[in-house]
Amino acid sequence: MEELPRDELEAAIAARRELGRAHEPEVVDAFLDRIERQIDARVEEKLARSRDAPLRRSGRPDWAAALLGISSVGIGLGATGAATSQGEGWVAAVAWVAIIFVNALYHRHRS
Secondary structure, three states, X not given: OOOOOHHHHHHHHHHHHHHOHHHHHHHHHHHXXXXXXXXXXXXXXXXXXXXXXXXXXXXXXXXXXXXXXXXXXXXXXXXXXXXXXXXXXXXXXXXXXXXXXXXXXXXXXXX
């Protein structure tokens, strides 16, 4: 990302002095436009990095998601154990598909 060097501010101030007050709005607008583009680039970069991060509306830990994840694993392991001990592996597969579906719905609703 391009940095806005301090000497650009000094150059804008020097241009304002050289051109006088009549051209001050143009000099200031050009400098502020450059700063605005720099800020926009930084915001876009941060947004791009945070798109994969989980959303938390309150900023607090998401205990419901943690509880759902832990219980999903527990239920999935239990269903797998029970189904495979009876020779019915397809039941375990159906259970895992249902668990994935419930988790996907929950996380889709949260975002």
